[in-house]
Amino acid sequence: MSEKMHTIGDLSRLSGISVRRIRFYSDKGLLPPATRTSSNYRVYSDADVARLDLIRALREAGISLAAIRKILSRHLSLTEVLAMRLKTLEAEIASRRRIASVLRTTLRIDQPTETDLRRLWTMTTLSQTQMRSMMERFYDKVAVHAEMGEDWKRQVIDASMPELPDDPTARQIDAWNEITAMITDEDFLAEMQADTAMMWNADFDPQAYAEAANSILAIVRTAIDEGKDPLSPTGTAIAREWLERSAKAMRREPDRAFLDWHLGQYRKHHSRSARYQELLAILRGEAADQKPGNEWQWINQAMTPLLSSPVP
Numbered sequence: 001m002s003e004k005m006h007t008i009g010d011l012s013r014l015s016g017i018s019v020r021r022i023r024f025y026s027d028k029g030l031l032p033p034a035t036r037t038s039s040n041y042r043v044y045s046d047a048d049v050a051r052l053d054l055i056r057a058l059r060e061a062g063i064s065l066a067a068i069r070k071i072l073s074r075h076l077s078l079t080e081v082l083a084m085r086l087k088t089l090e091a092e093i094a095s096r097r098r099i100a101s102v103l104r105t106t107l108r109i110d111q112p113t114e115t116d117l118r119r120l121w122t123m124t125t126l127s128q129t130q131m132r133s134m135m136e137r138f139y140d141k142v143a144v145h146a147e148m149g150e151d152w153k154r155q156v157i158d159a160s161m162p163e164l165p166d167d168p169t170a171r172q173i174d175a176w177n178e179i180t181a182m183i184t185d186e187d188f189l190a191e192m193q194a195d196t197a198m199m200w201n202a203d204f205d206p207q208a209y210a211e212a213a214n215s216i217l218a219i220v221r222t223a224i225d226e227g228k229d230p231l232s233p234t235g236t237a238i239a240r241e242w243l244e245r246s247a248k249a250m251r252r253e254p255d256r257a258f259l260d261w262h263l264g265q266y267r268k269h270h271s272r273s274a275r276y277q278e279l280l281a282i283l284r285g286e287a288a289d290q291k292p293g294n295e296w297q298w299i300n301q302a303m304t305p306l307l308s309s310p311v312p
Contacts, residue, residue: 005034006044015052022052028065030055030072054085057092101167131180135161138183142192146200160276162283175282182276195265199250209249216242220295235302242299243306259306266300 012019025031026042031052033042051072058068071084106116139153148156162179165172182188200206219238228234240254243262247254274297 004046006046006049008033008042008044011044011049011052014049015056017052017056025052025055028069030065030069050082050085054088057085057088098164098168102173105168105170105173131164131176132157132161134180134183138189141189142196143200145193145197147202147204148196148200149206152206160280162280164283165285168283172283172285175279179276179279182272188272191268195269203251205249205251209246212242212245212249216245216299217295220298224294224298230298230302231305235298236305239299239302239306243303256307259303263300263303263307266296270297270300 006014008019008022011017011022015022022031023042026033031044031048034045034048035043055068055072058071059065063071074080106112109116135157139157143153162176164176168176216238219241223230223234223238230239243254243259246262247258252258
């Protein structure tokens with residue numbers, strides 16, 4: 001059975017989009033006619049009807065004509081166009097549910113303030129997809145002067161990516177907004193760029209470092225569960241092992257200079273890092289009494305006494 005064809009007038013009636021707008025999209029290369037009649041009139045297919053609907057949805061989502069052209073340059077089939085439209089629609093539904101949740105939360109407040117309205121505005125303009133894009137741009141900039149591979153960058157992004165619940169509480173909305181502020185802070189970005197470039201150099205072995213960190217963190221978690229004091233002999237032994245293994249992964253000597261660097265990095269970043277982990281825990285709905293990052297706090301406390309003792 002041959003596919004039904006439509007004049008530009010038919011397409012306008014089917015879509016609710018003006019003939020003038022359809023011609024505009026056609027002239028911009030977004031909706032080229034399937035064929036033309038002998039009188040040079042534009043004729044469109046059923047696939048073009050779905051394609052036009054997708055163009056409208058993408059435009060309403062704020063996507064530029066140039067970006068839409070790239071999406072559609074693959075000459076999608078009707079099935080592919082409908083699948084892409086479904087994906088776009090599902091994202092729109094999720095976004096609107098999130099906005100409705102924020103409105104419900106705001107309406108529970110007797111007299112909403114400017115802060116409450118600002119929270120609402122942020123939530124209605126930043127979707128989960130946009131947050132992912134923002135996070136990817138942040139780490140692209142962080143690693144611009146570092147030799148971090150794409151796989152590692154993706155792992156870092158996945159580990160630090162916030163997920164907003166479908167029905168967020170006021171506290172979770174505030175956590176989402178605070179993370180947004182953190183990753184758009186230019187001073188924070190500059191610090192991360194400098195520290196990442198220094199660490200991720202030609203001498204750095206990321207696999208060895210990750211294995212050492214995972215192993216030591218597991219040991220530290222056990223020590224914490226057993227109530228071990230970081231300043232105990234057990235803590236000192238664990239601290240020395242971490243110092244040696246991390247130095248080896250960075251091809252450095254586990255000497256006083258390396259110890260000073262470790263503790264300096266902790267003092268510099270602990271507060272912000274701990275807060276970030278706390279915000280992620282809030283978004284995940286984890287118990288308020290949980291202390292994200294306790295392991296790093298413990299190991300760095302255990303390393304401190306090494307400053308007054310010989311470091312091999």
